Amino acid sequence: MTAFFPLPPCAAPGAPSPIEATGRTLRWGVVSTGRIADAVVSDINLLEDARLLAVSSRDRGRAEAFAARHGAEKTYHDADGMAAYLRMFADPEIDVVYIATPHGQHYEVARAALEAGKHVLCEKSLTINAAEAEELVRLAGANGLFLMEAIWTRFLPAVHRALSIVHSGELGDVAWVRADLGFPAAYDPQWRLWDPAAGGGALLDLAVYPLTWALGALGFPQLVQAAGVLNDDGVDAQEALTLTYSGGRQAQLMCSLIGAGPRDATISCTAGWLRTGQPLNNPSTIEVYPVGAEARVEEFEPVGRNFTYELRETTRCIQEGLTESPTIPWAHTVDTMRLLDGVRNQLGLRYANDGQAVVRGRR
Structure with a gap:
């Protein structure tokens, strides 16, 4: 019997350090400047084949401070956060975006990134509910883009x-x-x-x-x-x-x-x-x-803050032309969201997003 989660190459015994390059350099854009983004981006900068190109935020001061702290080359900022994100997604130099907004914004932001032709690594939970997750998966598949929920634990x-x-x-x-x-x-x-x-x-x-x-x-x-x-x-x-x-x-x-x-x-x-x-x-x-x-x-000794392993898998998959990681396949993410939907039904827990229809990427 094999482990339920396929072993990613970066976690295999004797594998090279996850910071070592596995192919072409990817140019990253980051959505949000909060605590988790701060931690993950510090590990993006450890990868030999990663270049931190841009960060976007609602707040100009936060964006510029984040960029200075981590060496991002560009900042996009607007009091309307989505306007800032859309401008960053329109940047033709960016290959992949990391999304670290609150859960309630994941669907809208990830959808916009996919529609702009960007690969997406999005913090867990990928979306608020299974319907949103299914739509993001559909959109990524239709556009041949990589999409993964950032559950770093799976890659350790x-x-x-x-x-x-x-x-x-x-x-x-x-x-x-x-x-x-x-x-x-x-x-x-x-x-x-x-x-x-x-x-x-x-x-x-x-x-x-x-x-x-x-x-x-x-x-x-x-x-x-x-x-x-x-x-x-x-x-x-x-x-x-x-x-x-x-x-x-x-x-x-x-x-x-x-x-x-x-x-x-x-x-x-x-x-x-x-x-x-x-x-x-x-x-x-x-x-x-x-x-x-x-x-x-x-x-086990950490490498950076240990986000390096999920970042290596994201990088490897994009370099190899994969749209999903075998360790966190899309079907598993959707099935997990369905499980959580069922839990919420038992608890009587509702979110604002639940009442908004998802139709081919539009609310």
């Missing part, structure tokens, strides 16, 4: 090593998975995490990481049961998910913006178990406990 050597151990049979058959990710986030209705218009809440921001371990070990479930807490603004502050599989196998996942936790994952098998280091979305260790044999710890 530690994650693939852990899943390879699980699927090797060393620990027997998988029985259950437990994973959690949470932290107490101070309430601020202006912060994207608590802003319903931005797609705020624990589900879209955090759930993909515990899900990575459940889907990697067991695949998609037969049944999902969800319970959660919505605040007065209708934003999900916390949820617990139980995923049920054939043979009685289960995964129990917790996401929270109101409580701290161990932020790790455990995979229990019939002949042993495995636990990730903290945090489960970027572990530097995995602990392996075979029944009747000596336990061991395996360690």
Whole structure:
């Protein structure tokens, strides 16, 4: 049995460092200047075959400060953020754009980039709902463009090593998975995490990481049961998910913006178990406990901030003319969004985007 997520070349044992060039240099444009963009762009600059060409923002000062900090050659800015993004997408020198806006803007911005002929790496979650994800996939396919949801955890050597151990049979058959990710986030209705218009809440921001371990070990479930807490603004502050599989196998996942936790994952098998280091979305260790044999710890050194691995896969795929990564294929992204749609239906969680029809790329 092989791991559920195909091993990307950059994470294979003995692979060259992900900063090493694999082909022609790609010219990048960046949408947004927030914290995650700051971190990812620092790793873009590590790649030998990447050139940070431009950054776009609603705020001129933020755009210029970001460009100065990271060495971007151009800035695009406008109080109407979409106007700034569209001008950047019209730049013929840009090959690929990285989108780091709040979730609620992902569909509109990614759609505009694809319509302008740009390859797209978009932060998770790719969209607010499955309908939006399906439309972006259709548009990317129709235009022969690369599109990928930026779930960096999927490309990390530690994650693939852990899943390879699980699927090797060393620990027997998988029985259950437990994973959690949470932290107490101070309430601020202006912060994207608590802003319903931005797609705020624990589900879209955090759930993909515990899900990575459940889907990697067991695949998609037969049944999902969800319970959660919505605040007065209708934003999900916390949820617990139980995923049920054939043979009685289960995964129990917790996401929270109101409580701290161990932020790790455990995979229990019939002949042993495995636990990730903290945090489960970027572990530097995995602990392996075979029944009747000596336990061991395996360690992994980061490269940059470890976004380098997803950036290498994006670069490799574009260089090779691929439109989707085998590690995060489009069908898997859409199926994940459908799973999250089902969770939201159980929680009574709604977003503004849900009421807007998606018709061939237009609202």
